[in-house]
Amino acid sequence: MNASPFLRQQLLLVDDEEDALQELAELLEGEGFCCLLATSVKVALQQLTRHPDIALVITDLRMPEESGLALIRRLREHTSRQYLPIIVISGHAAAEDVDELRRMQVLGLFRKPIYHVRLLETLNTLFPQPILHVANL
Numbered sequence: 001m002n003a004s005p006f007l008r009q010q011l012l013l014v015d016d017e018e019d020a021l022q023e024l025a026e027l028l029e030g031e032g033f034c035c036l037l038a039t040s041v042k043v044a045l046q047q048l049t050r051h052p053d054i055a056l057v058i059t060d061l062r063m064p065e066e067s068g069l070a071l072i073r074r075l076r077e078h079t080s081r082q083y084l085p086i087i088v089i090s091g092h093a094a095a096e097d098v099d100e101l102r103r104m105q106v107l108g109l110f111r112k113p114i115y116h117v118r119l120l121e122t123l124n125t126l127f128p129q130p131i132l133h134v135a136n137l
Contacts, residue, residue, distance in 0.1 A: 008032040009055035009127045014044045014071065015089070016063040020112075024058070027116055032129065041066035045074065048081065055127065056107075061090035061097060069097065072104050085126065089114055 011033050015021045018039060025035040036051060038044035040063060048054055057075070059068035068088055075081045088101055091112035101109055108122055 007034055008129065010034045010036060010051060010053050012036045012038060012044060012047055012051075012054045012057045014038045014041070014057065014059035014063075014068065016040065016060060020060075024114070027120075028123070031120060031123070033123070033127075041068075041071045041074075044071055048075075052080075054084070056085045056087065056123075058087045058089060061088050062092055069100060072101070072106065076104050087119070087122065 008031070011028060013021055013024055013028075013035055014037075015024070016039050021037050021039065025037060028035050036047045036054065038047050042065070044057070044059070048057075057071070059071055061068040068090075072086055072088075075084055075086065086104075086106045087108050087110060088106050089110045089112055090097070093101075093109060093111070098109060107126075110119055
């Protein structure tokens with residue numbers, strides 16, 4: 001259940017570690033975001049097809065079948081999604097990964113375990129919370 005009185009953007013979270021995925025989804029849903037989950041690149045691509053209003057992807061870099069890098073490459077090659085903002089999370093990013101991510105214009109790289117405050121600051125800058133107007137009684 002969403003604790004926030006308003007809904008913000010729809011985010012796609014991609015990570016093969018289901019516990020990490022659930023924890024991140026709970027955090028972001030508590031901030032009003034609607035989170036769709038995917039445990040693989042294949043499922044992530046299906047979610048992106050089904051939900052054209054996804055505003056941002058947060059993906060793990062290292063996953064067993066296909067990497068987050070493969071997902072980003074596919075998105076950057078796809079005309080309708082080539083500018084979709086992407087944040088990468090990883091516990092094991094090599095220097096060449098960082099260079100490749102920079103070339104593919106990802107919004108940020110967050111090391112695992114994720115520093116949630118910094119992630120929320122980034123998302124709040126991108127997607128400011130709507131201001132609720134209260135009528136004077």
